[in-house]
Amino acid sequence: MKMGQMLAVVLTAMVATCAAAAQVSGSAQAGASTQTQGSVQANKTGAQVGGSSSASASGSADTGAGNSTVNLSNGTAIDATLSRSLDAKSAKPGDRAEARVAQDVKQDGKVVLRRGTRLLGRVTQAQARTKEQSQSELGIVFDRAILKDGREVPLDASIQALAAAQSSAAVAAGSEGLASSGGATGAMSSSAGGGGLLGGATSTVGATAGTVVNTAASVGGNAGGALSTAASSAGSVGGLTSAGRLTSNSSGVFGLQGLSIDSAASSATQGSVIVSSTRNVRLDSGTQMLLKANGQAQ
Numbered sequence: 436m437k438m439g440q441m442l443a444v445v446l447t448a449m450v451a452t453c454a455a456a457a458q459v460s461g462s463a464q465a466g467a468s469t470q471t472q473g474s475v476q477a478n479k480t481g482a483q484v485g486g487s488s489s490a491s492a493s494g495s496a497d498t499g500a501g502n503s504t505v506n507l508s509n510g511t512a513i514d515a516t517l518s519r520s521l522d523a524k525s526a527k528p529g530d531r532a533e534a535r536v537a538q539d540v541k542q543d544g545k546v547v548l549r550r551g552t553r554l555l556g557r558v559t560q561a562q563a564r565t566k567e568q569s570q571s572e573l574g575i576v577f578d579r580a581i582l583k584d585g586r587e588v589p590l591d592a593s594i595q596a597l598a599a600a601q602s603s604a605a606v607a608a609g610s611e612g613l614a615s616s617g618g619a620t621g622a623m624s625s626s627a628g629g630g631g632l633l634g635g636a637t638s639t640v641g642a643t644a645g646t647v648v649n650t651a652a653s654v655g656g657n658a659g660g661a662l663s664t665a666a667s668s669a670g671s672v673g674g675l676t677s678a679g680r681l682t683s684n685s686s687g688v689f690g691l692q693g694l695s696i697d698s699a700a701s702s703a704t705q706g707s708v709i710v711s712s713t714r715n716v717r718l719d720s721g722t723q724m725l726l727k728a729n730g731q732a733q
Contacts, residue, residue, distance in 0.1 A: 576706025599690030600721030
């Protein structure tokens with residue numbers, strides 16, 4: 436074979452080899468590009484689906500929370516404590532009223548309002564006692580509850596009974612008087628050591644005094660106690676439990692001299708109206724309140 440022919444064969448082989456290499460490289464690049472684009476698209480699709488599902492779930496949760504209500508049967512009692520003082524002399528319609536649930540409230544065996552739940556409302560009317568106005572008035576309505584998880588739900592509750600704060604109730608029940616009576620009883624007992632008829636008589640007197648003291652202590656601890664009988668509004672029913680809280684069937688005012696709940700003036704719009712013809716209506720922080728649910732709030 437001549438030299439020219441050999442060079443032609445070699446060049447042809449080289450061209451064929453380069454062409455094959457270029458084809459293989461192009462196929463590889465196309466495959467890689469297709470695979471990469473497919474992966475990216477798949478990832479984007481997955482992200483979109485995941486994001487859409489997450490947003491939908493979140494939206495459902497928010498909607499569910501916003502539509503939550505507290506299902507309380509009409510007449511359900513709510514033991515609460517006033518968190519902010521209210522005074523008819525300084526209060527204005529629209530001022531916030533706030534209380535906290537003192538004991539778990541159960542409905543059909545389930546807790547619907549936990550202890551510590553905030554109850555919110557407002558002052559509907561406030562009238563100080565003056566020369567022209569012989570009666571002081573304070574209207575309060577509670578219409579919302581802030582649950583432990585932060586949700587706000589509607590509530591419709593009126594004040595059925597009021598009582599002095601527990602610390603004041605203890606004093607009104609005669610705890611200080613009982614302590615001094617106990618000291619007198621001890622003195623009587625120690626003087627009984629003289630013996631004879633005088634000693635026996637003194638012992639009898641000491642025992643009798645001790646019985647009176649114990650009876651007074653028992654009455655102070657039982658429902659009603661000294662507080663409900665000493666300073667309760669006309670027509671009041673019930674009183675305090677042994678723990679010093681209002682009983683579930685209490686109605687009226689206990690331990691707050693001169694105050695009463697005007698049921699005739701109370702209404703859905705005005706709420707519960709507390710009145711006094713002897714002084715300005717003032718409810719201190721810590722005042723006990725027995726609220727009554729007026730059915731499910733709308």
